[in-house]
Amino acid sequence: xxxxxxxxxxxxxxxxxxxxxxxxxxxxxxxxxxxxxxxxxxxxxxxxxxxxxxxxxxxxxxxxxxxxxxxxxxxxxxxxxxxxxxxxxxxxxxxxxxxxxxxxxxxxxxxxxxxxxxxxxxxxxxxxxxxxxxxxxxxxxxxxxxxxxxxxxxxxxxxxxxxxxxxxxxxxxxxxxxxxxxxxxxxxxxxxxxxxxxxxxxxxxxxxxxxxxxxxxxxxxxxxxxxxxxxxxxxxxxxxxxxxxxxxxxxxxxxxxxxxxxxxxxxxxxxxxxxxxxxxxxxxxxxxxxxxxxxxxxxxxxxxxxxxxxxxxxxxxxxxxxxxxxxxxxxxxxxxxxxxxxxxxxxxxxxxxxxxxxxxxxxxxxxxxxxxxxxxxxxxxxxxxxxxxxxxxxxxxxxxxxxxxxxxxxxxxxxxxxxxxxxxxxxxxxxxxxxxxxxxxxxxxxxxxxxxxxxxxxxxxxxxxxxxxxxxxxxxxxxxxxxxxxxxxxxxxxxxxxxxxxxxxxxxxx
Amino acid sequence: xxxxxxxxxxxxxxxxxxxxxxxxxxxxxxxxxxxxxxxxxxxxxxxxxxxxxxxxxxxxxxxxxxxxxxxxxxxxxxxxxxxxxxxxxxxxxxxxxxxxxxxxxxxxxxxxxxxxxxxxxxxxxxxxxxxxxxxxxxxxxxxxxxxxxxxxxxxxxxxxxxxxxxxxxxxxxxxxxxxxxxxxxxxxxxxxxxxxxxxxxxxxxxxxxxxxxxxxxxxxxxxxxxxxxxxxxxxxxxxxxxxxxxxxxxxxxxxxxxxxxxxxxxxxxxxxxxxxxxxxxxxxxxxxxxxxxxxxxxxxxxxxxxxxxxxxxxxxxxxxxxxxxxxxxxxxxxxxxxxxxxxxxxxxxxxxxxxxxxxxxxxxxxxxxxxxxxxxxxxxxxxxxxxxxxxxxxxxxxxxxxxxxxxxxxxxxxxxxxxxxxxxxxxxxxxxxxxxxxxxxxxxxxxxxxxxxxxxxxxxxxxxxxxxxxxxxxxxx
Numbered sequence: 001x002x003x004x005x006x007x008x009x010x011x012x013x014x015x016x017x018x019x020x021x022x023x024x025x026x027x028x029x030x031x032x033x034x035x036x037x038x039x040x041x042x043x044x045x046x047x048x049x050x051x052x053x054x055x056x057x058x059x060x061x062x063x064x065x066x067x068x069x070x071x072x073x074x075x076x077x078x079x080x081x082x083x084x085x086x087x088x089x090x091x092x093x094x095x096x097x098x099x100x101x102x103x104x105x106x107x108x109x110x111x112x113x114x115x116x117x118x119x120x121x122x123x124x125x126x127x128x129x130x131x132x133x134x135x136x137x138x139x140x141x142x143x144x145x146x147x148x149x150x151x152x153x154x155x156x157x158x159x160x161x162x163x164x165x166x167x168x169x170x171x172x173x174x175x176x177x178x179x180x181x182x183x184x185x186x187x188x189x190x191x192x193x194x195x196x197x198x199x200x201x202x203x204x205x206x207x208x209x210x211x212x213x214x215x216x217x218x219x220x221x222x223x224x225x226x227x228x229x230x231x232x233x234x235x236x237x238x239x240x241x242x243x244x245x246x247x248x249x250x251x252x253x254x255x256x257x258x259x260x261x262x263x264x265x266x267x268x269x270x271x272x273x274x275x276x277x278x279x280x281x282x283x284x285x286x287x288x289x290x291x292x293x294x295x296x297x298x299x300x301x302x303x304x305x306x307x308x309x310x311x312x313x314x315x316x317x318x319x320x321x322x323x324x325x326x327x328x329x330x331x332x333x334x335x336x337x338x339x340x341x342x343x344x345x346x347x348x349x350x351x352x353x354x355x356x357x358x359x360x361x362x363x364x365x366x367x368x369x370x371x372x373x374x375x376x377x378x379x380x381x382x383x384x385x386x387x388x389x390x391x392x393x394x395x396x397x398x399x400x401x402x403x404x405x406x407x408x409x410x411x412x413x414x415x416x417x418x419x420x421x422x423x424x425x426x427x428x429x430x431x432x433x434x435x436x437x438x439x440x441x442x443x444x445x446x447x448x449x450x451x452x453x454x455x456x457x458x459x460x461x462x463x464x465x466x467x468x469x470x471x472x473x474x475x476x477x478x479x480x481x482x483x484x485x486x487x488x489x490x491x492x493x494x495x496x497x498x499x500x501x502x503x504x505x506x507x508x509x510x
Numbered sequence: 511x512x513x514x515x516x517x518x519x520x521x522x523x524x525x526x527x528x529x530x531x532x533x534x535x536x537x538x539x540x541x542x543x544x545x546x547x548x549x550x551x552x553x554x555x556x557x558x559x560x561x562x563x564x565x566x567x568x569x570x571x572x573x574x575x576x577x578x579x580x581x582x583x584x585x586x587x588x589x590x591x592x593x594x595x596x597x598x599x600x601x602x603x604x605x606x607x608x609x610x611x612x613x614x615x616x617x618x619x620x621x622x623x624x625x626x627x628x629x630x631x632x633x634x635x636x637x638x639x640x641x642x643x644x645x646x647x648x649x650x651x652x653x654x655x656x657x658x659x660x661x662x663x664x665x666x667x668x669x670x671x672x673x674x675x676x677x678x679x680x681x682x683x684x685x686x687x688x689x690x691x692x693x694x695x696x697x698x699x700x701x702x703x704x705x706x707x708x709x710x711x712x713x714x715x716x717x718x719x720x721x722x723x724x725x726x727x728x729x730x731x732x733x734x735x736x737x738x739x740x741x742x743x744x745x746x747x748x749x750x751x752x753x754x755x756x757x758x759x760x761x762x763x764x765x766x767x768x769x770x771x772x773x774x775x776x777x778x779x780x781x782x783x784x785x786x787x788x789x790x791x792x793x794x795x796x797x798x799x800x801x802x803x804x805x806x807x808x809x810x811x812x813x814x815x816x817x818x819x820x821x822x823x824x825x826x827x828x829x830x831x832x833x834x835x836x837x838x839x840x841x842x843x844x845x846x847x848x849x850x851x852x853x854x855x856x857x858x859x860x861x862x863x864x865x866x867x868x869x870x871x872x873x874x875x876x877x878x879x880x881x882x883x884x885x886x887x888x889x890x891x892x893x894x895x896x897x898x899x900x901x902x903x904x905x906x907x908x909x910x911x912x913x914x915x916x917x918x919x920x921x922x923x924x925x926x927x928x929x930x931x932x933x934x935x936x937x938x939x940x941x942x943x944x945x946x947x948x949x950x951x952x953x954x955x956x957x958x959x960x961x962x963x964x965x966x967x968x969x970x971x972x973x974x975x976x977x978x979x980x981x982x983x984x985x986x987x
Contacts, residue, residue: 065899065906133893135893139892143941162930163934173905174909177909177919180906
């Protein structure tokens, strides 16, 4: 069941290759149907809540490296899986208007392959599968940047993205093999083993470095601005909405448990996660403040959202390493909400780009005049990003700040600055893009000639949001409202720290 | 004192006899007509490979020695011999390409290639120092000539001369080292060296160091790698592919036999080998970064890969040999596959040695580009390919082998990180859209698709279900 869901997008991607390039309707239908079907297959997994687990295991490799093909979904990974399947549908749908119609097939295939690797990562039940998908995940994004983003800058960004992330990947591989040599198996979840204290620190550092690069967190974010800027919007919605959570997932499910819950309560491995906590908290707080400040200074809407994302994910790091009582459920809430918000934002910016030909805030503006409904959607999503109460962004941030305050008041106090800064950049984005006189560098795309006042009559191409665009965004916006109004729905279903402690303790006795 | 007759077990020598017969037949066929078709000559060679492989198959799992213990078939030699025969078949197939350089005399070219491979087989099965020297010379002598078989090109002549001069020097080290080892142990048998190795007498240490220098030269381990880029760049494409794989397979077979027979876990005498390995990983991967010629790039890559392979022996562990064999097999598939794509596109000549020729290849020749991408993924160690599990096995061997092992493992990771750029630069070119001048016309010969398809199948098979192969190689006694 889990495997079917994971491999469905990959199979669909291969199926696309059998369809002639010119059959764009067939291509689009297959791709969207695959994304929808994957979503359908992922919904029954809600049954694992609360506290349950579903898994499949087939023996795969024995001998010197013992590993099973082991996939699992539990109360934590479920939310990552759902986020992936949920964001993939609008992402694939939004890709229908991919600029080069002759290359649509390859692009859709890359999107679906990307979804496959993400799902594989979040359902991996052992370190081997986790690592395999961790690396494979890079390839679709790299190829999209090199072959499907058009400009020479995008191709350079592809190399930068790849080198940064494969660097992290190989460091992670060293960490993984380090654990496996000590534990004797790749099936480390829920097993206890002993680690030399110095080794534990090195291995945790290797894991953490890889995860921080992927998130990204300051100072490992150099690959992020160009990647987010040059990728096509539908791909960037998946990268920022889902892939950026892969590092946090790794910390949450692998790194922190592996180095925290050990047979011996005073084991040095506990200290490995604890030992690096101050450093991780500093990285978190610097990411939060630096991301927010840099976002304010951006002139490109996509980089602005990228840096805001750096800031928001810093909050999750803060929660994880404050080791507070509610930190895990608050992190999950923040992760899901940020994933939905940022995906919606990038998709909206994609719509804007289709209309104006640019995302440069200096080159266009005042879209509200011609596209009031688009502006209204942008308002909702931007407000969610800045943390307006009643929308999902607020709930996650608030719970994280409350939780972290109890254990780490100083770091939390500094992080609070970013809440104010968030208002500045979110409003700047909204104001720059939507308000004021309508400006666009390519007026033909904006549906008017250069000097004419805006008259949306039958002769101009429709400028406001189209039904397809509205339909694909609607679920994301609905979730933003839902989690904003009723965060407890999610919060009550995430296993809390003590549950996981208890679970680990059971494993330890076994 | 009685003089015993030499007892010969012909089944053990079967593969060598089959290849030898094929080699002689090629020479006879070449003499028979005024102009014997190249296809026939190479065809005889490939048929010889098939017979040799079938005979080798019969030997699977057997342990036996022959020629009074000079030559053995056992867990050290079997897998590497199979790789050698496979590499020969691939090289012969690639040599049939229209513009392949064979110096205008395909008969002697094919025969030399086959006799070289026999040298490799002797080396892989050598159980004493005489056999080792015979094998290595037989392997190298043919290669010295073959490196220059791209006759009209100056680079090829230069390659031949360079290889000959430095290779002879290395052989000198090797035979001097062998002599000292004989002095140290009183026997030419590798098995008898264990006692001398245990005490690390000065004579043994010097002898082993010299032997190691000789082998390191053949394996292109830094700092004995200086000939590699020039020779690999100058030699004809099919030959370069053969040299990277066949020489490594044969020399690692004998090195593994040496290490496993003479040394125990954590022997201090192996420290120089780890030094060479670490240096090779770093020199090879950094050297590959700036290369714009694909053959040169793969030459540097092969230096780094040789360093990686040496890491398999780090702990002289239970699975060390399996890990080494897995990686050499993976390397054979991926590297020969990559060379086959280069040869295919250039129709045997150098048109596709230059990196710029690969611009937008994916949009012109999608299958060739996808195949080359797969081989480069494998070389870079991307999951889903043979290279990935190879690296996992090597890292596992390294990390479970004490402090030198950790140093080896860390260098392996650093080397892999650095070489990402070199490999992905090529992929980047292939997928970037065309700009500027019109592309170089690419060849497309059906025959050279065989090694590409076999290579791709091998890379994927070892990458997705490594178990079949891992259990296969560990099953060998």
